[in-house]
Amino acid sequence: MLCQLSRVEFQKIYDRLNIKIxxxxxxxxxxxxxxxxxxxxxxxxxxxxxGAICVFVPKxxxxxxxxxxxxxxxxxxxxxxxxxxxxxxxxADRVIYVTDIGQxxxxxxxxxxxxxxxxxxxxxxxxxxxxxxxxxxxxxxxDDKGKEVKKIEKIKTREGKSVKLAELLDEAKMRALKxxxxxxxxxxxxxxxxxxxxxxxxxxxxxxxxxIKYFDLKQNRVQNYVFNFxxxxxxxxxxxxxxxxxxxxxxxxxxxxxxxxxxxxxxIRAENxxxxxxxxxxxxxxxxxxxxxxxxxxxVSEL
Numbered sequence: 084m085l086c087q088l089s090r091v092e093f094q095k096i097y098d099r100l101n102i103k104i105x106x107x108x109x110x111x112x113x114x115x116x117x118x119x120x121x122x123x124x125x126x127x128x129x130x131x132x133x134g135a136i137c138v139f140v141p142k143x144x145x146x147x148x149x150x151x152x153x154x155x156x157x158x159x160x161x162x163x164x165x166x167x168x169x170x171x172x173x174x175a176d177r178v179i180y181v182t183d184i185g186q187x188x189x190x191x192x193x194x195x196x197x198x199x200x201x202x203x204x205x206x207x208x209x210x211x212x213x214x215x216x217x218x219x220x221x222x223x224x225x226d227d228k229g230k231e232v233k234k235i236e237k238i239k240t241r242e243g244k245s246v247k248l249a250e251l252l253d254e255a256k257m258r259a260l261k262x263x264x265x266x267x268x269x270x271x272x273x274x275x276x277x278x279x280x281x282x283x284x285x286x287x288x289x290x291x292x293x294x295i296k297y298f299d300l301k302q303n304r305v306q307n308y309v310f311n312f313x314x315x316x317x318x319x320x321x322x323x324x325x326x327x328x329x330x331x332x333x334x335x336x337x338x339x340x341x342x343x344x345x346x347x348x349x350x351i352r353a354e355n356x357x358x359x360x361x362x363x364x365x366x367x368x369x370x371x372x373x374x375x376x377x378x379x380x381x382x383v384s385e386l
Contacts, residue, residue, distance in 0.1 A: 090106070092249075095249070096248055096249060096252075099252055099288075099292065100252075100292065109161055112161050112164040112165055112168065115164040115167070115168065116156045116160045116161065116164055119149065119160060119163055119164045119167060120136060120149050120150050120156070120160065122200075123136070123138060123149060123163075123200060124136065126200075128199060128200045129149055129150075132146065133152065134152030135148050135150060135151055135152045136148070136149050136150035137149065138163075138196045138199065138200070140192055140195035140196050140199055141195065143191070143192060143195070145188070145192065146192075147159050147163070147192045147193065147195075147196040149163060158189065159189075159192070159193065159196075162189075162190075162193045163193060163196060163197060163200070163202065166178070166193070166197040166202050166203055166210070167197070167200075167202040170202060170203050170208055171202075175208060176207065176208055176209065177208065177209040177210075177211065178208065178209070178210050178211070179211045179212075179213050179386065180210075180211065180212045180213065181213045181215070182212070182213075182214065182215075183214065183215060183216070183217065184214040184215065184216065184305065186212075186214075187212065187214055190212040191212075194210045194212075197210070211386060213304075213386045214304075214305055215304050215305065216302075216303070216304070216305055216306045216307040216308065217237050217307045218307075218308065218310050219235050219236060219237055219307050219308065219309045219310065220235075220236065220237075220309065220310050221233055221234070221235055221309055221311070222234050222236060235309055251295065252291065252292060252295070254291075254312065255291030255292065255294055255295050255312070255315070255316065256284075256287050256288045256290075256291040256292075257287075257291075258291065258312060258316050259286075259287040259288075259290040259291040259294070259316060259324075260283065260284065260287035262290075262316060262318065262324075263278055263283060263286065263287055263290075290323075290324060290327060291316070293323040293324075293327060294315045294316050294322060294323040294324050295315060295323075296323065297322065297323030297326065298314070298315040298322065298323065301321065304386070
């Protein structure tokens with residue numbers, strides 16, 4: 084009942100973010116755990132240590148504990164079962180684990196343990212731990228002398244100080260909507276924007292979510308960063324909002340030119356066997372375009 088209620092609420096978020104997901108939760112692997120431990124013991128990959136069943140991996144003092152001294156299973160067991168399933172059943176050629184950096188040692192042990200057990204062949208299947216830093220928040224308090232004190236701290240989920248994702252998306256949409264309304268009423272030339280009133284909420288939703296995604300992805304993945312709505316929705320500088328404005332502006336320029344349709348540009352390119360680069364800025368832009376495939380490959384390879 085609780086799981087089903089959770090799924091309904093999660094799906095609302097997935098739909099807003101255009102995420103497609105196949106649910107394979109931790110409990111999915113429960114029926115496989117005993118078989119994994121029995122297999123490791125039978126092949127002498129695992130051994131008893133202080134009442135627990137452990138896999139000792141090279142160059143690590145801490146073992147991989149696949150069965151606790153009280154007979155229970157744990158995350159080590161589940162992750163070993165998951166690797167075995169993903170390699171044998173799913174036939175995965177690459178598995179990426181996305182967690183905070185605090186679990187780095189755990190996954191080093193799991194990967195080496197799975198390799199020792201023969202559950203994974205590094206030449207055929209690549210295992211990656213995609214670590215990330217913490218999302219922090221800036222809090223402002225007033226001291227005894229009435230002076231503001233700024234403090235950067237971890238967003239504490241258990242203390243109820245974190246922002247729920249649904250609330251985060253709603254706030255981003257609301258701020259984008261306010262931004263549109265202000266700029267629509269502006270008389271200052273390029274600051275004025277035109278949006279179909281019937282599509283105002285839909286546009287604000289797209290703008291807000293794009294801003295959040297871009298702000299999150301542009302950070303150094305392994306370092307902590309401070310969450311900031313104002314920076315996220317700033318229409319100037321290296322932000323998702325600015326990029327969307329530029330995209331709209333470029334489309335407007337193309338639309339107003341005599342090459343308004345992609346088919347027309349393609350026809351000119353074919354007739355002239357390409358485009359002639361006649362300006363340094365055009366050359367720089369062309370070279371930047373040529374680097375795109377390499378950058379995409381790097382993003383996939385290095386995460």
